[in-house]
Amino acid sequence: MDINLDLAGRRVLVFGEPRRARRVLARYLAAGATVYLATTPVDGRTPDRPHPEVRPVEYPHFPHGWRDLVSAVDLVVLVDVSRAIDGIVSDACATARVWLSRERAAAVAPLGQVSLVGGGPGDVGLLTLAARRALRDADVVYYDRLGPTDRLADWCPGAELIDVGKTPGHHAVPQAEIERMLVASARDGHTVVRLKGGDPFVFGRGGEEVIACRGAGIPVTVIPGVSSAISVPAAAGIPVTHRDVSRIFTVLSGHAPLSDTELAHLVGLDGTIVVLMGIGTLPHLAAGLARHGMTAGMPVAIIEQGYSTRQRTTITSLHEVAAVAGALGARSPAVLVIGEVVRLAQQDDTAAVELMRSAAELADLG
Template sequence: MWADLELDGLDVLVVGSAQGTRRVRARVEHAGGRVMLVGAAQALELLSASDRAVGLVVWVEGPESARAEGRALARIRRLPVTCAPAATTTGTVTLVGGGPGRTDLLTLAGQAALADADVVLFDRLGPQESLADLAPGARLIDVGKAPGHHPIPQPEIEAMLIEHARAGAHVVRLKGGDPFVFGRGSEEVRACARAGVPVTVVPGVSSAIAVPGAAGIPVTHRGLSRSLTIVSGHVPFEPQEYAHLHGVGGTLVILMGVNTLIQVCTGLLRAGMPPDVPLALVERGFLPGQRTTVTTVAEVVRRGGMQHATSPAVVVIGAVVALAESSVWEDLARTVEGAA
């Protein structure tokens, strides 16, 4: 409810303690309202007085009898009344997969976690455009990493999660894609568990599957590919690893592989991959400026890499890439790009 609430200039009566109402107060202020924090007895006095202007009553804590009386008084004055849960003193951490970066690809569970957050630590590849509305009143902390640039080391991020949770906050760690697909989510879960901090995980739409689809490339297709291998291209592979990757067949998807693409393609060719195997590079999938370049593994080596390619990008290698050039898939890709 808080993401769409407009309370500009309204006095909002918030009933409860400072600790229990901290989350509600942050959301009211984010929506433009002026908070009047009172206990249950004082709330009944104010609702009984006809000379006090109140635009909304949010009942968080207090005896049920007082809450019922407050509802009756508010009804007489035709004031809207809503209830909200009290913030707990025990902090928690929720790892949320944000998907490829477009807000409407964030899961319902992810949105619910953000709406309940006191603190959000977010990456550069997660949905950021509407983050202030998705997590109204929450403290937003950018801990994103870019290729070759890690301003906040991973151990420090884990320490921040634990510190805020121990202070009683609900901390959301918002990541791009899925937390457990090259997102170091398992490291953060282990750090929280060792510190005794409760942690839950909300899966996300993985860019390894979704971004090729945005370009009209299905990662599996009957008669073309019945297997999918997802690898990180952050560091080039050893010679024997290229042999295994080629030997599996099917579709190969490479994440974080822009800077090592020429080394990877060279290694695959040396391992016996046919030079005419199609390759697609999909940049900024589902985001404004999405671009797909279709070529072959050998052509990437001949050109010395993919000129002017930038991250974030997903590399797809395999026969399914050819489907992106058929008319039906081109229409699909244009539809997705238009919605970005």
């Protein structure tokens, strides 16, 4: 059962080993509580606190001291304590009529791990359950600008959040440095999440980060995400395949111009073409496809800010798309769809916007 409590200003007493209780402590600190940590001394000294804001508390020396200790707080939390301590604290809380909770301990290991997490196209409703679990368990999150980031503080309270996002033509943190940071954080024993927009392995450079982690001996897993290559056209009512219209689709990066050979192959496939990051090279792409035989009237969709309440879909033809994009001031993030399936698109984005609002409301309820 999930119970939402306003813990701002409340006193919370946590029993548990500091490192194993680190996420629990961070979560209550992020909720605005005054947090105390009671833990067994090791070799006559109190273990180091994982957070400087946490206030240390000594174990009671007398039986009645347990009741007095829990009576001074509003909530008691047990994190992987011994059966004996569990029984003593439970009895004391029952006598003092103080709320008691048992929470899962964080993993403790000399070496941490990295999870590459796909965040989808940006709408929180498309973030998978596996992604939410990874964020919940994270000590450090390295995130991109296109991922769902507005509620990161809620999803992973107490985690260190580091923006390593790139914008077109500007990489504030080079890829090699991102890989170094992931490895360094894991070597410090942290559970690390690399949160990306879309899917980590669809033009997300996830493969490079997996190789870097494996090369350094860091355990790494990949949690797939909903790719904008399929979800954004869908939000505009465009299926990338459709019976008797298109039985093949190709996803390509428009980050750099395609060669003549690549352009000729695309035209020869006679299927749907989905272009990510393609606004900057759109004139070259349109001219190249036409030069290799694609008809001037082939429909093209430009979907900006896809799967958001700011979504704008513009439908035009291959012959006119470059001029139309320039006149509209089309900007990234945008997805281009080229092919006969574009004729199946919605005439406007009203239904898509309503879908986004509904998804956001459901996510808030969850």
